[in-house]
Every structure is written in C-alpha cells, then in structure tokens.
Amino acid sequence: MSRFSQPPEAGFRRLNDSISFDWRLGPYDVQQSRAHVTMLAAQGIITGPDRDALDRALGQVEHELASGSFELAAGDEDIHMAIERRVGALSGAVGGKLHTARTRNDQVATEVAMFVRAHAHEARTAAARLAMTLVELAERHLDWPMPGYTHLQRAQPVYLSHHLLAYVWMLVRDRARFRHVVDATGPLPLGAGALAGVNFDTDRAFVARELGFASVSENSIDAVSNRDFVLDYLAAAATCATHLSRLGSEIVLWSSSEFGFCRLADAWASGSSIMPQKKNPDAAELLRAKAPRLTAHLVALYGVLHGLPLTYNKDMQEDKEPLFDAADTLETCLAAAHGMLASITFDRERMEAAASDELLAATDVADLLVRRGMPFRAAHGVVAGLVRTAVQQGKSLSDLAPDQLEAASPLLGDAFYEVLAGHAWLESKVSEGGTSLERIRQQLRRARAALAPA
Numbered sequence: 023m024s025r026f027s028q029p030p031e032a033g034f035r036r037l038n039d040s041i042s043f044d045w046r047l048g049p050y051d052v053q054q055s056r057a058h059v060t061m062l063a064a065q066g067i068i069t070g071p072d073r074d075a076l077d078r079a080l081g082q083v084e085h086e087l088a089s090g091s092f093e094l095a096a097g098d099e100d101i102h103m104a105i106e107r108r109v110g111a112l113s114g115a116v117g118g119k120l121h122t123a124r125t126r127n128d129q130v131a132t133e134v135a136m137f138v139r140a141h142a143h144e145a146r147t148a149a150a151r152l153a154m155t156l157v158e159l160a161e162r163h164l165d166w167p168m169p170g171y172t173h174l175q176r177a178q179p180v181y182l183s184h185h186l187l188a189y190v191w192m193l194v195r196d197r198a199r200f201r202h203v204v205d206a207t208g209p210l211p212l213g214a215g216a217l218a219g220v221n222f223d224t225d226r227a228f229v230a231r232e233l234g235f236a237s238v239s240e241n242s243i244d245a246v247s248n249r250d251f252v253l254d255y256l257a258a259a260a261t262c263a264t265h266l267s268r269l270g271s272e273i274v275l276w277s278s279s280e281f282g283f284c285r286l287a288d289a290w291a292s293g294s295s296i297m298p299q300k301k302n303p304d305a306a307e308l309l310r311a312k313a314p315r316l317t318a319h320l321v322a323l324y325g326v327l328h329g330l331p332l333t334y335n336k337d338m339q340e341d342k343e344p345l346f347d348a349a350d351t352l353e354t355c356l357a358a359a360h361g362m363l364a365s366i367t368f369d370r371e372r373m374e375a376a377a378s379d380e381l382l383a384a385t386d387v388a389d390l391l392v393r394r395g396m397p398f399r400a401a402h403g404v405v406a407g408l409v410r411t412a413v414q415q416g417k418s419l420s421d422l423a424p425d426q427l428e429a430a431s432p433l434l435g436d437a438f439y440e441v442l443a444g445h446a447w448l449e450s451k452v453s454e455g456g457t458s459l460e461r462i463r464q465q466l467r468r469a470r471a472a473l474a475p476a
C-alpha cells in the first residue's frame with residue numbers, strides 16, 4: 023500500500039531523484055548497513071538468523087557494487103532505496119527489517135560524513151606527496167638565485183629553493199585544515215532516527231566504533247541537520263586549490279619565453295593545432311583555473327544551508343554534487359601538480375641573469391646607510407635618488423661615479439660598490455625564515471619534520 027494515489031510525475035522525478043550521483047555512496051551504504059544489522063542483533067532487536075540473512079544479502083550487494091554488476095531498477099530514487107530494494111529481492115521478507123531503527127535522514131548524513139572523511143585523508147596524503155616533491159626540488163636547487171617579485175616587478179633576489187618552499191608551507195597548512203575536517207566528521211549521526219531518536223534501545227557507540235567514528239552525536243536534531251563537515255571539506259579544498267592556482271600561474275609565467283625560468287616535460291604540455299612551434303603549459307593553466315570552481319561549490323552549499331529550518335529538508339540533497347565534484351577536482355589537481363613538478367627543469371642561467379639586476383640590491387644599499395647611522399626612511403630617499411639618476415643616465419648602480427655618491431650621501435663610500443658585488447644580497451638575509459642558505463637549510467629540516475607521518 024502507498025499513501026499516494028498517483029505515481030510521481032516524470033518531471034518531478036527528474037528533479038527529485040539523486041541516484042544519478044549518489045550511487046557513489048553505495049559502498050558506504052553497505053558498510054553502514056552491515057554495522058547497523060550487527061548492532062540490531064546484538065541488542066536483541068532482530069534475531070541471529072535475520073542478521074545472517076541480511077548480512078548475506080548485503081555481502082552480495084557489496085560484491086555487485088564492486089564488480090559493476092549492481093543493477094538499478096526503474097523506481098530507484100536514490101542509492102539507499104536501491105540497495106534496500108536489492109536486499110529485499112535477495113533475502114525475501116526479512117529484507118524489510120534492514121530499515122528498523124533507522125531512517126534515510128541519519129543514514130545519508132552518516133554516509134556523507136564517511137565520504138568526507140575518506141577524501142580528507144586522501145587530500146592529506148596527496149598534499150604530502152606534492153609537498154615532498156617540492157622539498158626535493160628545493161634541495162636540488164638550493165643555491166640557485168632568482169628574483170623575488172612584488173607587483174610582478176623584480177624586488178629582491180631569493181634562492182629558488184626558498185621560493186619553492188613557500189608552497190610547501192601552504193600545503194602543510196592545507197594538511198592541518200584537512201585534519202580538522204577529519205575531526206569534524208567525528209560524531210556518528212546514525213541512530214538519530216528521522217530527527218527525534220528511535221524507539222529501540224540501540225547501541226550507537228558500537229556502530230560508531232565499527233564505522234570509524236570517534237563519538238556519537240549528542241543531539242538527534244543537530245545530527246540530521248548538520249552538514250558542517252561538508253562545508254569544512256569544501257573550504258579546505260577551495261583553499262588548497264587556490265594555492266595550486268598560484269603555483270600554476272607562476273609556472274605559466276616562468277615557462278614563457280619572456281621568463282624562460284623553467285621547462286615542462288613534454289608529457290605535461292600540449293602543442294597547438296596550427297602553430298607547430300608551440301608548447302603550451304595547459305596543465306599549469308588548468309591548475310590556475312580550477313580553484314574558483316571549488317570556491318563556488320562552497321558558496322553554493324552555504325546558500326543551500328543558510329536560513330534552512332531544522333531538521334532535514336530535501337534541500338540538503340544538494341550537498342552531494344558540489345562535494346563529489348570538489349573531491350574529484352582537487353584530487354586530479356593535486357596529482358597533476360605533483361606529476362608536472364616531478365618532471366620540470368629549471369634554467370639556472372636565465373634565473374641568475376634576472377637576479378643579477380643590480381637594482382635588486384637597492385634595499386641592501388639603504389641598509390648600509392642605516393648601519394652607518396642614517397634613519398631608514400632617509401636612507402630609502404637617498405637610494406631612490408641614486409636609482410633615479412642611474413635609470414635616467416642609462417647606467418647601472420655600480421656605474422655611478424664616487425662624486426655622485428658623495429653628493430647623495432657622504433656615508434656611502436667604497437662600501438657601496440662592495441654591497442653591489444657578488445651575491446652578498448642573498449646571504450645577508452640572515453633573519454629567521456629569510457633566504458640565506460643557512461636559514462634555508464634550517465627551513466628544509468623543519469619542512470621535512472612537518473611532513474613526517476605523525
């Protein structure tokens with residue numbers, strides 16, 4: 023019997039059915055059902071033979087899902103109903119007992135939490151792998167000078183290792199964010215029932231242990247309404263993808279003929295259909311472009327949840343497509359960034375030539391005056407005047423004559439030319455976290471420690 027006198031309209035089903043995407047929750051649904059059934063029998067809510075029959079059927083469904091032979095039926099609205107239908111077909115009337123003390127509301131919240139937890143772990147692993155590749159690149163290019171930029175204008179020289187390590191620390195923070203996501207999936211929703219709890223003496227702590235949850239949700243209303251862990255995952259994913267987009271963007275610039283700092287492996291670049299000479303950094307461009315899509319998924323779910331009355335509303339079915347796409351996109355991007363960097367090569371001469379622009383030592387000249395007693399703001403003005411003169415006369419700083427220096431400030435003297443010689447400007451950055459080699463070696467040790475498995 024059904025409460026309804028009419029079957030659902032095709033147009034309603036097109037809007038309402040979620041099977042086309044939530045099939046991905048299938049393995050979690052089975053796992054969760056098996057734990058539930060074991061608990062029901064242990065609590066005397068179903069019999070041992072009932073449990074065995076249900077478990078056999080669930081084992082068969084698990085096999086069918088894994089092998090791709092699980093068949094959907096015309097009426098399957100979502101994966102939970104499809105699996106329950108199949109369990110019924112395999113086990114007969116006892117199949118109807120599977121849904122005892124359970125609803126799709128606590129069921130779906132539980133499975134989404136399991137999906138989020140698995141993919142937060144996956145992101146942590148992939149981020150660590152990428153970070154280790156960057157650490158190794160930094161070690162191999164420890165003392166390769168390059169210009170550091172602000173406003174995409176050459177600012178101060180740094181070592182390539184230092185620049186690459188900047189991305190490592192972003193990924194270290196991403197890993198911490200995904201660690202928090204794992205924690206956010208800690209309390210088990212299952213057992214909350216539709217919203218108020220269930221009419222049976224269930225053992226939720228047992229189910230939590232079976233499914234790898236750290237605890238049991240404290241409030242059944244919150245349990246079925248909560249999707250914070252999805253928001254947390256999407257936020258962490260959006261931030262991580264934003265980091266990858268900055269990396270991609272720099273690789274696009276650096277691999278251009280104008281920069282010529284790096285070359286991508288042929289396997290990580292594409293040609294042009296019309297210009298035979300082209301080698302395009304498509305992978306790096308797509309890393310650059312994917313981030314806003316993840317940010318949009320986060321914003322979309324905020325939109326769904328905002329102002330939503332408690333408890334479950336069908337609106338919440340809209341958590342899945344953004345989540346699934348975010349996980350797929352992020353994992354693809356992390357793997358691609360890893361592959362692209364594992365095979366990249368850098369051009370020492372091009373980078374060094376760009377870093378030898380003497381104007382990059384302007385701050386160091388100002389600091390020379392500071393060490394000789396001039397306030398920094400005044401020193402900044404003196405050096406700005408020298409740069410202006412040099413640029414106007416088409417000279418480099420070290421071409422300025424001693425009398426020109428003398429006119430600018432009697433404090434400069436021969437030390438001015440010494441500061442401009444060689445790579446003193448890099449090694450003078452001795453402060454903690456600075457680009458001197460000593461500090462970078464320290465940084466590398468700390469980065470390795472931060473990435474070591476806990």
Ligand code: ARG
Pocket residue numbers: 040044100126127130334336338339340
């Ligand atoms: N497909 C639904 C979803 O993903 C499952 C939960 C349905 N619950 C309900 N009360 N209609 O949200």
